[in-house]
Amino acid sequence: MGVSRETVRSWEAGRTTPRGRKREAYARALAGLTAPQPPAADPVDPKPAAPVPAAPETEPPAVRPPAEAPLRQEQPVRVPVGAALTPVSTADEILADTEDPTATTALTPSQAFDALYAFCAPALVRQTYLLTGRRELAREAVERAFQLAWQRWPEVAVDRDPGGWVRATAYEYALSPWHRLRPRHRHPEPPPADAADRVLLEAFLKLPPAHRRTLLLYDGVGLGLPETAAETEASTPAAANRLLHARGAIAARLPELAAPEELHRRLTALASGERLRAARPPTVRTGSEQRARQWTRAAVAFTVVIISATALTLRDAQDHYEPPVAPGATVQGVPPRVAPGPLSRQELELRAKLRSELLNGPERLTPDDH
Template sequence: MARRREIAAQVEGLDTSRESPHESPPAAHPRTARAEPSARSRIMLLRALDAEPVAAAARAEPVTAAALTPEDAFDALYVYAAPGLIRQAHVLTGSLRLAFESAEHAFHRAWDHWPEVARDTDPVGWLRIQTHAYALSPWHRFRRLFRRPSPAPVDPLLRAIRELPPRQRRALVLCDGLGLSVSEAAAETEAGTAATRNRLLHARAALHELRSAEPWDATRDSLAVFLESMSGSTVSHPVSVREDSERRIRMLTRTVYTAVAVLIALVAYTIATTP
């Protein structure tokens, strides 16, 4: 408990004064009203640590600067955000296997760039961008040549969303599933506001046509409920994610060193044997 108090106090004291690059969004739907990015980041870590009850008491206790280690912060972020990111990637791809892979890829990149992610005003948003980009990468289509394709989703809503173009799927998940405004979704996807709005409208129209027997409000609520029904029972342990990321970096470093050494040897051999 004392350790949790120290971590909670450090999280409460994190410097999140950097302004968000996103423009001020309009008011969100009451069902999905969200906090400001900086406040949301602190709340997110406190929830992951299950530290809300002790946060108030922890503020009055002196803590050392090293109380919250990078490993502690990363593990807290992973425990809180990984289940939701897997759900989002599952909706975007229709493949649970690719959804897990996309979320782990995002956390590998987060650990590789941990100082940047730790100082970001919205670390969950940073991870979401990485997860969605990997999940919707066009390179995955070539994997079908070497792997058996994933079975079609059982949920009829997921099957309907899978029929939409990738950009429309992403706009639908961000705006109707997570409650982001059109301007926030446009900034996250690096697209214009008008283009994002058009993608969202086309996605809604196509989804409503595919599910004409169900009112649109019920479809939107079903999507939001699916994304909120997060369970962390099947996700990897954060320690294994960190270790895997570090192992990948070591292998990449060794590969680069080996390639450079081979190149130097070839150049030296060529110089020595040239008349």
């Protein structure tokens, strides 16, 4: 089933619950263990009773060929075959996989974060690579997600599924449409070396982002349909329709991948073929703290600018109220001005006489006193 003994013990103790393909495999194993046993030999018989053969365990459904080599991990931890896309998702399973299960309560926040990062980061980088087809963006998305998780560690540490919290954050960052505006993302990266992997990745990237994410979570990671719908923020029927359309689009181009098991195997092989390494946990924690300090300083500087602008506005603003000048209004009761009418004959003669005497008469040089 791809888990350790401590994980199975946590399932039996009720601390955690298996999900997806692990749940189905665990149910098959329990069904094989609870099969009816053959009757024992008669106790009166002096001959020793023959040992009763144990009921054979039912093997879980094969997801990946046993001959496939385990994937490389950042930490020297044994990783089961087929775990290229499926990391340990719950905090109890992560802590239970340590050598000393009784030391889980003594872990510091840094140690708990490093354990979560060591188990989830390598698989998350491969999952994000399948979503975007870009190696640098995959590493950046996972690093940003874990940086945000370290900033909100009190919230993430008590979450029911911290691995799912980080996975959803990494997916959201990787599928953001703003990345297409970045200069280095305008040119495609080199495709995989294998021709079959190139065709599968090209067909997978042609799916809509929502369908691509649903198909990866259900057929790649192995989540159940309700968990997939909850993580993609969709209803269960909507998630089922997205899954069917995504499978149909892949099968239309690659008919040999119509079976979900074969699709899961090919996705795992595609992700395993790329050498994708995540950063070290201390580097991620240091980067998260530096980013938090930068944002804090930027917030303080912005607050200082706002306070300075407000103080300057208060100093230059008027300290009393000046009412605006009222617009002009019509005054009632005043008779309108009468314009002068046409001149009479006598007035015209007088005007002509005055003009001629002022210009040509002797009064112009010697004014008459009379």
